[in-house]
Amino acid sequence: MDIEFGWSLDGTAWADAGVRTGPRGLLQLLQGRLGLTRPQLAPAVRTARAMTALAAADDPWSRASFTADPWATAAALLRARDAAVEAGAQLTPGPQLPARIAAITALDEQLQHAPGPADDLREVVDLLAGEADWPLGIEQIRCHEDPAALPGLWPALFAQLTAAGVRVERIVEGPTGQPELLLIEAEDEWTAAEAAARFLAGHDRADGAGLQVLATTGTVLLDQELHRRDLPALGIAAPSADRTAGQIIGLFLSIAVAPVDVQQLAAFLDLRVLDAPEDGGQHVGLVPARVRRQLLAALEQEPGVGGPAWRAALATLEADPDLPESAREVARWIDRTVTAPLETTELTPTRLLAVLEPLGTRLHRLGQGDPELLHAATHLQVLREVLEGLQPQRPLAPRELTRIIGATGGRSPSPFARPEAGAPWRSCARPAQLLPTGGAVLWWGAERPAPSAPVQWDPQETAALTRLGAHLLPPAQLAALETDAGLRALRGARRIIAVRAAHRCEEPTAPHPLLAHLAAESTADGGTVEKVLEARTRPAADTVGPGSFHLADAARPLSIPPRTVIPPRPEDLTRTAAPAPHLLPRSLSYSQAETLLGCRQKWVYRHGLRIRPATGANVPTGNQMVGTLVHAVVEELVRAGAASAPSTERIRAEFTAQVPRLASELLLPGREAELAELRERAVRSLREFFDRLAAAGITITAAESGFERPLTLHLAGGEATVPFRGFRDVDAHDADGRPVVIDLKWTYAAKKYPDLFDTGEALQLASYAWSLGSDSADGAGTDVGYFLLSQGEFVSANPLLDPAGRTPLPLTQLWEKGRTGMEQALEAIRAGAVGARSGQILLDAGQDLSTPRREATRTYERAREAAASRGELVVDARCDYCDLALLCGLAGDRS
Structure with a gap:
């Protein structure tokens, strides 16, 4: 050979x-x-064994660092030990050794059954x-x-x-030529890819010397441009630790360790790992589709685990006769994991191995032959080997466990790393790999590479390693080996066309150092390297002329397409279609009524066509989550009969009890102060709520009471009666027996609901009063009001609750306004003309989603005043928070 x-x-x-x-x-x-x-040991397994060896060695120099971060310390010293062994050092204990050399010598003495590449060489x-x-x-x-x-x-x-x-x-005789050098510089990678692909498509394939492509960066964008020109892809893409397969275990352990992050739980449930059809076109996830849907729906109702919604979802799955037993077992496994998570003090290798066992079974069942899941299964196997090599009962710190998971994952290959056959050129990824064919070289990504970080030795360590038999080269001489190899190979080309992007990932780049070496060989006339490189650099735009592309010997005709005129945003957001009586609702609620008044398109998309965000994106957070939590506290206090005069301790205890079920993310590390502030704010507010009601002689009778009343709508096609359904937050009655309805609101917009009440536009309160009526009554005698949970204030016409002296709401007239608005909206939808009223108000005022909220609010106030003069209602549908603004045309890039 x-x-x-x-x-x-x-x-x-x-x-x-x-x-x-x-x-x-x-x-x-x-x-x-x-x-x-x-068989090669995984680097993480070697690090784990080094960690055990360091614990046994107990070297004084590394002791403090090892105590603070065992994994990182073991990894650093193992790397230094391998560098010393590869250098030829015989690591034997001796006097007067530098501290780091003594530490790696002690490590080497205790390290067993952990050979690496350096040991292979020795x-x-x-x-x-x-x-x-x-x-x-x-x-x-x-x-x-x-x-x-x-x-x-x-x-x-x-x-x-x-x-x-x-x-x-x-090999003494090597290429000694001086290749012609041409640098093509593009502003971005997309322009660079287009120039390089045009060169490859227009290069003379009859060139006997042959063309070589040197790609020192990924070719994903270049491959796309090659495909556009019917050329095969180079398929060079770096592996990454950030792909789905490498994150499964970390995501799983984030929900298996207390406190459970409910947002991570939703992400785990919704994780799709295979492109195989499942349940009518969906992709296969770690969690079967029907289990996934039920549990995500439970999280949407209650952003926590173990509560009624979670238990009801599990009961539904257990009772489903069509659900395979394997899917039920997955549901039970997830329930066991998140309802009894490991405490941070229980993160021992033994407990972790037990928790990971079902995940391994699921990955094995799904991953037959799939590269991504095989990588995830390998990741899990390496993690098991690491854990099995540690002390079984030693608790791991969360940071240490995170390091171990990251180290055991490695890097999975990119799906774009697929070179295609049939290319009329030879390709390689390092300058030294070029063949001295005397032809042209297209150098893609001729940019300065990321610096490597070899182990550095100080003079005392170098002297000590030399005494131990090491053969160390000065850093400059070691770097010259690679530089000289690249220059030798590049000199074997007749011409080098180097294409690079001036910016990559929004960061400026610099030319590859080898280009400076090549330019230095052309400075015999007294010019500097910078001037030579500048003289041989052309902007990518200069390669395109009238009707053609020219670069070196490559030419290609070009046709310039007509300039695309970006259409302006439409002045009218109304969409028209054929009459759509089938979209009329079978039932209504207040939230639907509000949407009909605010944006008919939103109602059509969300309720008529059922276009909604993914369930995993709907898990409540922020104000919505806190509001649901405090509502539940009130409901439970009323249900338990403590609403008459609950003590501060009782309210605080109920708040604390509801947090894991309805706001579990507040239990995450780092949110202790936020949770404490919210708890004390809620306690003070609810004490004010119950005390003020008692002082006014108002007795609570129910909380979260459901209602349903037939609503007759007068449409052009005839009357339509639909059930109007919903829940009233708090039902009560005063000393005279008159009904009282209080709607609870958690909001930091302290002026919104008082303004709705004072202007007579609090339609939600009117709908609740109407729901208490009957065929012969409309609930006009009901006392209604808001209670602002965050501020601890009532908004009501009852002076015993709110001393602001507000005028009572005209409930009958207000409800009729709302009914009329709903009828107009549904009639327009039936006829096929669907407007986006809130967005239209902004556009008519010359505003859009980028308009500051304060200015948009003033615009809506003027629209409400104008509508009130016509006997109509205007509802701000909050287009800035709408998930459907792209569909109406208010959001998005018009290009």
């Missing part, structure tokens, strides 16, 4: 003349020939140094570098290979 060896040739393709390889490839080949191959060198005559089957190794100038054990390895009969020769 004839081998061409270069320090930077790892990963290159085999050439016709033999094998081209670098240090890693040669070592693997020798291991195979010598029978030294073995093992090969030691075996070849023996007396046995090993038949290597290698006739010649031709080296681009002087073997004696290589670092560490490599000079010794080549000496042993020579002694074993392998002819080791230095």
Whole structure:
């Protein structure tokens, strides 16, 4: 076998003349020939064993660091130990060793069964140094570098290979040409990709020397441009730890460790991992579709676990006769995990292994042959090996566990890393891998690479390692090995067209250092490197002329499409369609009535066509979550009979009891102060609520009481009667027996509801009063009002509750206004003309979603005043929070 060896040739393709390889490839080949191959230990497993070894060594220099962060300390010292072994050092204890060298020596003494690449290299060198005559089957190794100038054990390895009969020769004659250099600089990666793809499409394929493509950055965008021109993709994309498969375990443990993050739970339930059809076109998730839907719906009702909604969802799944038993078992597993999560003091390897066992079973069941899930299963297996190697009962700190999970995941390959056959060029990913064909080289991504971070030794450590047998090169000499290899390969080209983006990921880039070296060879006339590079740089726009593209020897005709005129935002947001009587509702609620008055399009999309955000996106948070929580506290106090005069302690205890069920995210670390402030605010507010009602002689009779009353709508096609349904927050009666309805609101907009009351537009209160009526009564005698939970204030015409002296609401007239508005909206929907009233109000005022909220509020106030003069109601549908603003045309990029 004839081998061409270069320090930077790892990963290159085999050439016709033999094998081209670098240090890693040669070592693997020798291991195979010598029978030294073995399964490679995952780096995280080696770190775990190093952590155990460091605990046993108890080195004084690393003790404090190891106590604070065992995993990071073990990883750093293991990396330094491997660098010393690869350099050739015999790590034996001795006097006067520098502190770090003594620490890695102590680590090496205790480290067992954790061989890495450095140990593989030493093992090969030691075996070849023996007396046995090993038949290597290698006739010649031709080296681009002087073997004696290589670092560490490599000079010794080549000496042993020579002694074993392998002819080791230095390649003295190499490319000595001075290639023509042309730099194409684009403002962004998209423009650069277009220029490079045009060059490849227009290059003369009859060029006998052959074209090579050097891609030192990912080619995802370039591949898209190549596909547009019917050319195969290069398929170069870096692996990443941020893909779905690498995050499954971390996401699962975030819900298996207390406190449970309900938003993470929703993400886990909604996680799709396979593109196989499931239940009518959905994708397969870790959680079966029907289980996923039921549990997400429960979280939408109650953003916590263990409450009535959660238990009802589990009961529904258990009673479903069509649900497979395996799906029921998944539901039980998730319930066990989140209702009895591990406490942070229980994060021992033994408990973690038990918690992870069902996840492994589920991944194994789903991941037969799927690369992504196989990677997730491998991640889990490595994590198990790490945990099994640790002390079974030693609690892991949350930060330490997070480090372990990240380290065990590794990097999964990109789905775009798929080179395609049939390219009329040869491609490679490192400059040293170019062949000296004398042809052209297109260099894609000729930008400065991210700096590597090799282990650095100070002078005292260098001297100590040298005494231990290490062969260390100065950092500059070590870096020159790679630089010289790249320059040798680039000099074998006739022309180099380097294409780079001036900005990548919104950050400025710099040219690749090798370009400066090539430019330095052209400064014989006294010019500087900067001037040479500037003279040979062309903007990508200059490659496009009238009707054609020209770059070097590549030419391609171009046709310039007509300029696209971006249409302006429509002045009228109304959508028209065929009459749609089928969209008329079968039932209504106040929230639907409010939507009909505020934005008919929103009602059609959400209720008529059922276009809604994903359930996982609807898990309550923020003010909505807190409002639901405080409502539930009131409901429970009323149900338990404590509403007459609950004590501060009783209210606080009920609030605390409801948090895990309805606001579990407030229990997460870092939110203690927020939870305490909300609890005390709610306690003070509810004490005011109950005390003020008692002082006014008002007795609460029910909370969250449901109602349903037939609502007759007068439409052009005839009368339609639909049930009007909903829940009243608090029902009560005063000393005279008159009904009272209080609506609870948690909001920081303290002026909104007083303004609605004072202007006679509090339609929600009118609907509640109407719901208390009968065929012969409309509830006009009902005393209604708001209670602002955040401020602890009533908004009411009852002076015993609200001393502001407000005028009673005209309930009958207000409800009739609302009924008329609903009839007009539904009649327009039936006829197929659907407007977006709130958005239209903004547009008519020359405003949009970017308008500051204060200005938009004033616009709506003027619209409400104008509507009131016509006997109509205007509702602000809050377009700035609407999920459907893209559909009406108010939001989005018009281009």
